[in-house]
Amino acid sequence: MATTKRPVGLLFDIGGVCVVSPFQAILxxxxxxxxxxxxxxxxxxxxxxxxxxxxxERGQIPMDAEFFAGFNADLQNAELWNQFHQQLAKKKGQTPxxxxxxxxxxxxxxxxxxxxxxxxxxxxxxxxxxKLKASGQYLMGALSNTVKFPDGHDFNKDVSGVRSQFDFxxxxxxxxxxxxxxxxxxxxxxxxxxxxxxxxxxxxxxxDIVFFDDIGENLKGAKKAGMxxxxxxxxxxxxxxxxxxxxxxxxxxxxxxxxxL
Numbered sequence: 001m002a003t004t005k006r007p008v009g010l011l012f013d014i015g016g017v018c019v020v021s022p023f024q025a026i027l028x029x030x031x032x033x034x035x036x037x038x039x040x041x042x043x044x045x046x047x048x049x050x051x052x053x054x055x056x057e058r059g060q061i062p063m064d065a066e067f068f069a070g071f072n073a074d075l076q077n078a079e080l081w082n083q084f085h086q087q088l089a090k091k092k093g094q095t096p097x098x099x100x101x102x103x104x105x106x107x108x109x110x111x112x113x114x115x116x117x118x119x120x121x122x123x124x125x126x127x128x129x130x131k132l133k134a135s136g137q138y139l140m141g142a143l144s145n146t147v148k149f150p151d152g153h154d155f156n157k158d159v160s161g162v163r164s165q166f167d168f169x170x171x172x173x174x175x176x177x178x179x180x181x182x183x184x185x186x187x188x189x190x191x192x193x194x195x196x197x198x199x200x201x202x203x204x205x206x207x208d209i210v211f212f213d214d215i216g217e218n219l220k221g222a223k224k225a226g227m228x229x230x231x232x233x234x235x236x237x238x239x240x241x242x243x244x245x246x247x248x249x250x251x252x253x254x255x256x257x258x259x260x261l
Contacts, residue, residue, distance in 0.1 A: 008201065008208040008209070017213060017237070018129060025116075035103040059173035072105065124241050140167050144170070170188055
């Protein structure tokens with residue numbers, strides 16, 4: 001990020017930024033089941049915008065047996081598997097050989113493991129969020145591609161306290177918009193502007209907001225909307241917290257975490 005202008009609003013993705021990344025669950029599953037790493041994410045990304053995963057995150061379909069069947073079918077797309085195999089060979093500098101059999105994926109088990117692992121607050125970012133909120137110096141928002149759990153499900157509860165760190169929470173499944181749809185960034189900007197007005201602050205603009213996300217495509221969408229962005233890297237979330245320290249001037253990393261860096 002080129003500029004260190006002090007932001008007014010801080011906007012955060014949730015999975016892979018504020019909580020443990022569901023991508024870690026995917027990677028662990030692929031390694032444990034001898035599936036080439038990257039296949040599940042490739043399948044999800046290439047079935048956009050009308051794959052079962054994307055419909056669920058836009059709140060268009062319920063989380064039921066039909067969704068899991070559709071998600072499983074997306075992961076059994078032979079044409080996408082062929083494309084992935086070709087891409088994998090190209091990355092390795094190899095001539096593509098015969099396409100191996102499609103790996104079997106227990107889509108329902110994997111989904112719930114992704115949801116389970118992403119209930120855990122990140123040990124670097126979560127304390128930083130608490131300090132930022134306690135400072136009262138910033139407008140704090142969340143912008144996340146999410147799902148709607150069935151009524152009464154335990155995952156509807158904010159047991160970790162992550163959601164309570166934000167002044168507002170924009171959920172794809174509740175707005176019907178999913179990153180990187182340009183419209184969802186406008187919703188976030190409008191929420192920030194309304195919050196600033198409510199608190200008696202001067203009018204703010206998109207450039208007064210810094211957005212943290214772990215997916216490049218989502219960051220590009222935010223940048224096009226005029227926001228500043230910070231890429232959060234899997235396994236290196238402390239780097240994003242250090243960037244937050246530079247932006248805000250606040251000490252956000254715990255003392256023992258600084259000692260390990």
